[in-house]
Amino acid sequence: xxxxxxxxxxxxxxxxxxxxxxxxxxxxxxxxxxxxxxxxxxxxxxxxxxxxxxxxxxxxxxxxxxxxxxxxxxxxxxxxxxxxxxxxxxxxxxxxxxxxxxxxxxxxxxxxxxxxxxxxxxxxxxxxxxxxxxxxxxxxxxxxxxxxxxxxxxxxxxxxxxxxxxxxxxxxxxxxxxxxxxxxxxxxxxxxxxxxxxxxxxxxxxxxxxxxxxxxxxxxxxxxxxxxxxxxxxxxxxxxxxxxxxx
Amino acid sequence: xxxxxxxxxxxxxxxxxxxxxxxxxxxxxxxxxxxxxxxxxxxxxxxxxxxxxxxxxxxxxxxxxxxxxxxxxxxxxxxxxxxxxxxxxxxxxxxxxxxxxxxxxxxxxxxxxxxxxxxxxxxxxxxxxxxxxxxxxxxxxxxxxxxxxxxxxxxxxxxxxxxxxxxxxxxxxxxxxxxxxxxxxxxxxxxxxxxxxxxxxxxxxxxxxxxxxxxxxxxxxxxxxxxxxxxxxxxxxxxxxxxxxxx
DNA sequence: CCGTCGGGTTGACGTGGATCAAACGCAGGG
DNA sequence: CCCTGCGTTTGATCCACGTCAACCCGACGG
Numbered sequence: 001x002x003x004x005x006x007x008x009x010x011x012x013x014x015x016x017x018x019x020x021x022x023x024x025x026x027x028x029x030x031x032x033x034x035x036x037x038x039x040x041x042x043x044x045x046x047x048x049x050x051x052x053x054x055x056x057x058x059x060x061x062x063x064x065x066x067x068x069x070x071x072x073x074x075x076x077x078x079x080x081x082x083x084x085x086x087x088x089x090x091x092x093x094x095x096x097x098x099x100x101x102x103x104x105x106x107x108x109x110x111x112x113x114x115x116x117x118x119x120x121x122x123x124x125x126x127x128x129x130x131x132x133x134x135x136x137x138x139x140x141x142x143x144x145x146x147x148x149x150x151x152x153x154x155x156x157x158x159x160x161x162x163x164x165x166x167x168x169x170x171x172x173x174x175x176x177x178x179x180x181x182x183x184x185x186x187x188x189x190x191x192x193x194x195x196x197x198x199x200x201x202x203x204x205x206x207x208x209x210x211x212x213x214x215x216x217x218x219x220x221x222x223x224x225x226x227x228x229x230x231x232x233x234x235x236x237x238x239x240x241x242x243x244x245x246x247x
Numbered sequence: 248x249x250x251x252x253x254x255x256x257x258x259x260x261x262x263x264x265x266x267x268x269x270x271x272x273x274x275x276x277x278x279x280x281x282x283x284x285x286x287x288x289x290x291x292x293x294x295x296x297x298x299x300x301x302x303x304x305x306x307x308x309x310x311x312x313x314x315x316x317x318x319x320x321x322x323x324x325x326x327x328x329x330x331x332x333x334x335x336x337x338x339x340x341x342x343x344x345x346x347x348x349x350x351x352x353x354x355x356x357x358x359x360x361x362x363x364x365x366x367x368x369x370x371x372x373x374x375x376x377x378x379x380x381x382x383x384x385x386x387x388x389x390x391x392x393x394x395x396x397x398x399x400x401x402x403x404x405x406x407x408x409x410x411x412x413x414x415x416x417x418x419x420x421x422x423x424x425x426x427x428x429x430x431x432x433x434x435x436x437x438x439x440x441x442x443x444x445x446x447x448x449x450x451x452x453x454x455x456x457x458x459x460x461x462x463x464x465x466x467x468x469x470x471x472x473x474x475x476x477x478x479x480x481x482x483x484x485x486x487x488x489x490x491x492x493x494x
Numbered sequence: 495c496c497g498t499c500g501g502g503t504t505g506a507c508g509t510g511g512a513t514c515a516a517a518c519g520c521a522g523g524g
Numbered sequence: 525c526c527c528t529g530c531g532t533t534t535g536a537t538c539c540a541c542g543t544c545a546a547c548c549c550g551a552c553g554g
Binding site for chain 2 (some may be wrong): 533
C-alpha cells in the first residue's frame with residue numbers, strides 16, 4: 001500500500017468510527033435525534049474489527065461483552081450440539097446486529113462466522129445500556145431491534161414447522177432479495193454468500209434437496225441460477241409458490 | 248360467593264397488585280433491588296386481567312401497548328398465515344412474559360390464547376421503558392429476558408431443523424418438566440394443558456405423529472401417559488434419545 | 495497444460511412422517 | 525341413562541425428502 005493510500009485509509013477509519021457520521025446510521029440507529037444526542041452516540045462504538053472470510057467474530061461459550069453492528073460483509077450464526085448436529089440460525093448483512101443472544105447469560109450461545117471479508121463495529125453492551133438510559137429514542141430503538149429479532153425467529157419457526165422444501169427456499173430467496181433491496185442493491189440479482197449446505201442447515205433441508213429445488217425453480221423459469229449467482233425472473237411466481245401450495 | 252369471601256378476595260387483589268409484594272417476583276423481576284427501587288416497581292403494573300380458557304389475551308394485528316406477565320395459568324402463542332397454516336410459537340406459564348413480539352412494530356404479530364383459566368399482569372410498555380431508565384437492574388433484567396427469548400427461539404429452530412419426531416417430543420417434555428420443577432411442581436408428573444394438535448404445531452409434526460410418539464414412549468417405559476396426564480418414568484432415557492440418536 | 499479438490503448436480507432408492515380412514519373413550523347435555 | 529361430539533389412538537398406505545453414490549465443473553497449484 002502506498003503512503004498516500006495509507007493516509008487516506010487512516011482518515012477513513014477516524015471519520016467512520018463516529019456513529020453520528022456513519023452512513024449506515026439509518027440502518028442500525030434511531031433517526032431524528034437531537035444534535036447533542038448525536039454527539040453522545042459517538043461513545044457507543046469502542047472498536048471496529050475486520051474479519052477475513054471464515055473468521056469467527058465470536059464463538060459459543062465465550063464471554064459476552066459487546067454486540068456487533070455489521071458495517072460491511074456477510075455473516076452466519078450457528079448453534080452446535082455435541083453429537084455433531086448444527087443449525088444455522090441466521091445470516092446477517094450490512095446494518096444488522098450480531099450477539100443479542102449473549103445478553104441473557106453473558107455467554108455467547110452461538111458462533112458468528114464471516115462468510116466474506118467483513119467489518120463490524122463493536123458496541124460494548126454496558127455502554128449501550130448506559131446511553132440508552134440517557135437517550136430515550138436509542139433505548140426504544142434497541143428494544144425494537146431485539147423484538148424484531150424475536151419476530152424474525154417466529155417467521156423461521158413457521159417456515160421450518162409448516163412449509164415444504166420449495167416453499168422454504170422461495171421464502172428464503174424473497175427475504176434475501178428484500179434485504180438487498182433495502183440496502184440499495186438489486187433485489188433481482190445477487191450473489192449468495194453461503195453454500196448449499198449452509199442454506200440447507202438454515203432451512204432444515206439437506207444440501208441435495210436445496211440443489212434440486214434450485215434446479216426445479218430454474219426449469220420453471222422462476223430463477224436463473226449459476227453457481228451462487230442468482231437472478232430472480234419471476235418474483236410473483238415465487239410468492240405464489242410460498243403462500244399458496246398445500247392447504 | 249359469601250360476603251366474607253368477597254372481602255377476602257378484594258384484599259387479595261389489592262395486596263397482589265403490588266409487584267414489590269408479589270410472590271412471583273423472583274420469576275419476572277430482577278432481584279436485589281434497594282427498597283426505594285422496590286417501591287417504584289409498584290407503578291409498573293397497570294391492571295390485572297383474568298381470562299377464561301380459550302380467551303384471547305391479544306390478537307395478531309392489535310395495537311401493542313403492554314407486555315403481560317403470567318400470574319397463573321397457561322398460554323400459547325401462535326402465528327397464522329392466510330392460507331390457513333398456523334404455527335404455535337410458544338407455551339407460556341407462570342412468571343413468563345407475553346407480548347415481546349409486539350414491540351418492534353407496535354402491532355402484535357401473534358395471537359396469545361389462554362389454555363386454561365389464567366391471570367396476567369399488564370405492564371404498559373412505556374412505563375417499563377421509563378422505569379428501566381431509572382432502575383438499572385430492571386433495565387438489565389428486561390434485556391436479559393428478551394435475549395433469553397431469542398435463545399429459546401434458536402433452540403426451537405434447532406429442534407425443528409435437525410431433530411426427528413421422537414427427539415422433538417422428548418425435548419419438549421424435558422423442557423416442560425424442567426419449567427414445572429423451577430416453579431416448585433413435580434418435574435416427573437404433570438398435566439399437559441395443550442392438545443396433541445397444539446403440540447404437533449409447536450413441534451412441526453402432525454397430531455397423529457405426536458400420538459404415536461407418546462404411545463411408543465409408553466411401550467419403552469419412558470413415560471406413563473393417560474390422556475393429558477404425563478408421568479416421566481425415565482428422564483435419562485428421554486435425554487439419551489434426544490441427544491444421541493442419528494448422526 | 496493437467497491433476498486435484500471442494501462445492502454442486504443428478505440419479506436411484508429407502509424411509510420417516512404425512513395422509514386417509516376407522517374406531518375408541520371420556521365429557522357434557524338431554 | 526343414552527346420545528353426541530371432540531380429542532385421541534391405531535392402522536394402512538403414500539410420498540417428500542433423506543441417503544448413498546456417481547459425476548460434473550470451475551478454481552487453483554504445480
